[in-house]
Amino acid sequence: MSAGPAPLRVTARRVHLWLGLTIGALFAFAGLTGSALVFYPEIDAALNPALRAVPGDARPPSWQAVVDTLHRDHPTRTGAWRIEVTEAGGAIPARYYKPRETAGRAFAPLLVWIDPVAMRTIRTGFWGDTVVTWLYDLHYRLLLEEPGGIAMGIAGLVMLLLIVSGIWAWWPRPGGWWRALRFKRDAAPIRRLYDWHKLNGLLGLVLLLVVTATGAMLDLPDQTRAVITLALPITTPPRPTVAAGQGAVPVDRLVAIAQARFPDGALAWIETPTGATGTVRINLSRPGEPSRRFPRTNVWLDPHDGRIVAVRDGLDGSGGDTVMNWLHPLHGGEAFGLTGRVLAFVAGLLPAILFYTGLRRWLRRRSQSVRASSRTACDAPG
Incomplete structure (x- = not known):
């Protein structure tokens, strides 16, 4: 990479200065809220006494019992329930995606938690009403639904320009690498601010690029898919239906059939039928998939006879599928386990550090410039 002619530098x-002064605060805000959301399931559980009271390793007697509990405690909700199977155990989260109470919102499912020991609902709330889901919407869409998501996606692209312009402005000339990378602890305060700014940016450059680029792509899903499909195909997932019938195969039997299809898959989600012609969908997390919580290996089954009607192999997608599957796990760090989540947490702190050091340096330089102008005016002949 060449430093380029002086005018370009x-x-x-x-560009870096004015983007930092204008969009830098939003960058810092997005980073800080994103850091908190890296561990949002754990934070949510810690904030709720009812969830903390459930033993962390508790398991339900059967998954059919969980489905029966949801139907018993919420008899008017006859649509699909999506039950999360957490890796460790404890309270069982479930989502009802189409509650009538939030029909006017783009995404606001009913959230329910089941005590797997007492087999009863211990907590309910709509998406956006809890602290962490409100924070999620604030981070993702500024609480403005789809227009907010588009705005944040565009802002993310501008943030990428902010990062690239900073690297371009800093890039050392031949022979100047040691000077450019050294922290000058004996220099003036304004120079030390610059060194803190550049070194934090350089050390976190890869993390910043990854979380910013993936964040922009997640905020602009339609545009992202359109761009990716120019080079790589993206597979449309199946939406199977079945004939209405009598009787129902127990959910645990359906889970066993799905796991027999993918023996290396760990159960992640169970989705009950949407209506009389709906299927049961079993989501399985297989080794090699980037997300444990939201895997792409799915088995759709006829709830009346247990027949597999459709399958999606999360490890056998197209190139475009692979890109799309990695976006969310990369953004939140889940793709690399706890280490990845910690790195994503750190990445979220960096924009605030960069904004603070950059703003302080700009204010100091501005103050020095004003004082110099004042002295020049005072020294001028009257």
Whole structure:
């Protein structure tokens, strides 16, 4: 990478400065809220006494019992329930995606938690009403539904320009690498601020690029898919239906059939039928998939006879599928386990550090410039 002619470097510095002063605060805000959301299931559980009271390793007697509990405690909700199977155990989260109470919102499912020992509902709330889901909407869409998501996606692209312009403005000339990378602890405060700014940016560069790019792509899903399909195909997932019938195969039997199809798959989600012609969908997490919580290996079954009617192999998708499957796990760090989540947490702190050091340096330089102008005016002959 060449530093480029001096005028281009000056332009890059000006672009970086004014983007930092204008969108830098939003970058810092998005980073800080994103850091909190890296561990949002754990934070949510810690904030709720009812969830903390459930033994962390508790398991239900059967998954059919969980489905029966949801139907018993919420008899008017006859649509699909999506039950999360957490890796460790404890209270069982479930979502009802189409509650009538939030029909006017783009995404606001009913959230329910089941005590797997007492087999009863211990907590309910709509998406956006809890602290962490409100924070999620704030981070993702600024509480503005789809227009907010588009705005944040565009802002994410501008943030990428902010990062690139900073690297371009800093890039050392031949022979100047040691000077450019060294922290000058004996320098003036304004120089030390610059060194803190550049070194934090350089150390976290890869993390910043990954979380910013994936965040913009997640905020602009339609546009992202359209761009990816220009080079790589993306598979449309099946939406199977079955004939209405009598009787129902127990959910645990359906889970066993799905796991027999993918023996290496760990149960992640169970989705009950949407209506009389709906299927049961079993989501399985297989080794090699980037997300344990939201895997792409799915088995759709006829709830009346247990027949498999459709399958999606999360490890056998197209190139476009692979890109799409990695976006969310990369953004939140889940793709690399606890280490990845910690790195994503750190990445979220970096924009605030960069904004603070950059703003302080700009204010100091501005103050020095004002004082210099004042002295020049006072020294001028009257």
